[in-house]
Amino acid sequence: MTEMTESVPGWLAPDELESVRDRMPILYVDAVPVRVDDKGVVTHVGLLLRIGSDGTVSRALVSGRVLHHERVRDALVRHLEKDLGPVALPRVPLSPQPFTIAEYFPTPGVTPYHDPRQHAVSLAYIVPVAGDCRPRQDALDLIWFTPEEAASPSVQQEMTGGQDVLLRQALAHVGRLP
Amino acid sequence: MTEMTESVPGWLAPDELESVRDRMPILYVDAVPVRVDDKGVVTHVGLLLRIGSDGTVSRALVSGRVLHHERVRDALVRHLEKDLGPVALPRVPLSPQPFTIAEYFPTPGVTPYHDPRQHAVSLAYIVPVAGDCRPRQDALDLIWFTPEEAASPSVQQEMTGGQDVLLRQALAHVGRLP
């Protein structure tokens, strides 16, 4: 999950966020970007490619905090634009109901999801993107995988914090679990 | 719900359908056409306007049978194109999970849904349409209503067979129930 660095007035400054993080669950959104055919069948899943300071490759979903006085669907659009660029043309789901929630615990093993920094509860959505994706910020690239590729061990093991499980849950929800 | 009149080889001829109708549930799809804003908020619901042989006005969802060897998402597209025309550009849901099912019974009162002709079980989906809608077949027009208008008594009482309930269920699902 992406570290946030906003310091907009009215929002939590980084140091304040730090002091809250060990006291209460932080609300996140996770978005699974997908390409669909003209019948709504998911043909590809988009994963962000990141390279750690130690050179390790990881693949990630679009993810980030919901801010104070921000609607969940506005947070989704903000994070999708931040990670996929301004012309990705994401189609935010009509229903506010997430397909699942991911409870990232600082302690591994409580749930399938883990975030060493904090207890984050993420609302997870599947989002078709119709436009061009131009990753920004700390992502090197966005790679499109078929459902079979995305669920394969080689891709799954490059995902961290349980996002491999979350991705397969998304595939199951759209009827594309291999 | 629209009467089907297909006689394509391999499908049920009208007289065969008649003989089956009182013997087993018939699989249908119901589609609620909607307009959405760029954040995915439903702004309008589309209802077909029909005038009965006795002059009564009724408003209806897009609805019809699923045929043999037809995927549910193909049935959705076929009925949407049949009722809204070829350039409506419907966005079929990614997930095969309907937001609810509507069990139309020939006997009133068993469920909120009623179809005097048959026992039909309908998979109900909410479908954004982005293009121009040009109603065809027996529909006179497609009228767009705000959620408030669509849930108002004057519109609700022009819907039949329990589709007024189904429409409000759709509004509830997208967080737009007035």
Next chain:
Amino acid sequence: MTEMTESVPGWLAPDELESVRDRMPILYVDAVPVRVDDKGVVTHVGLLLRIGSDGTVSRALVSGRVLHHERVRDALVRHLEKDLGPVALPRVPLSPQPFTIAEYFPTPGVTPYHDPRQHAVSLAYIVPVAGDCRPRQDALDLIWFTPEEAASPSVQQEMTGGQDVLLRQALAHVGRLP
């Protein structure tokens, strides 16, 4: 929504909660207690009865914060036991997917939900309770209503913060919207 007053070590003390409340969304759960028949049909909805300091009567869903390092399903059980007593025997949903989310904004009108104290995002679940309910804390009583009664204007207008809408969304989800 119920005010929390925990001061368990590791959790937010009331004054800390106060300082966070205007800075980030607070994660809540809402539970709609229901009675069901042996086929799973919802026959009654349970609403807490509260009397304000000014004597006004209000009716409420079971509601409360999710604490740090607490699973959502544990928070559900905790709040249900707190409000309904120890022998209510709630059946927590199998799926972590809420039937909807309610975004309570401190500013009225952004969403249908409003909480003057804070921006709270609530995961909403429908929970069958099979045992005896003995309201505790600040609730005077728990009253069971049929779906028709629960959706009636007289009951709906006694609910606050948009919980009237949330209740009708719950009824829609289980196919019991009048």
Next chain:
Amino acid sequence: MTEMTESVPGWLAPDELESVRDRMPILYVDAVPVRVDDKGVVTHVGLLLRIGSDGTVSRALVSGRVLHHERVRDALVRHLEKDLGPVALPRVPLSPQPFTIAEYFPTPGVTPYHDPRQHAVSLAYIVPVAGDCRPRQDALDLIWFTPEEAASPSVQQEMTGGQDVLLRQALAHVGRLP
């Protein structure tokens, strides 16, 4: 999927069913029996054990047709009682919304689901059973598996018609996909 042999008046006789089967989709329900802990976490999945006439072992979900003038929830109870015995105490889901639909096509490869006899569209539900299960009819036994065991290759390959996929979709829906 279990072959039905009812000949109750008003329902389809076996020979009539045969003649309809190649003409229209047949409505089914699939039920995934589960055991849950007191927080609603799925701990075990129940699979029926069947031995074919050629001695092959297969494992199956509870499955069967919806009859004319039968509610989906009544069909669920009927098939659960038929396959698990009269004291299984199934808790039928409150919402009529299935967690997914399975489209069994007579032609392999159209969807992940296959039924050589017919085009069946199945509404799939996850059903906690709290009582004793005593398999009847053509099932030898009901075996309880942990989610990890149920998703393992050795169990998955003993399931037919795509029910291995459907089972993993159920596990994904309840947050228990290994």
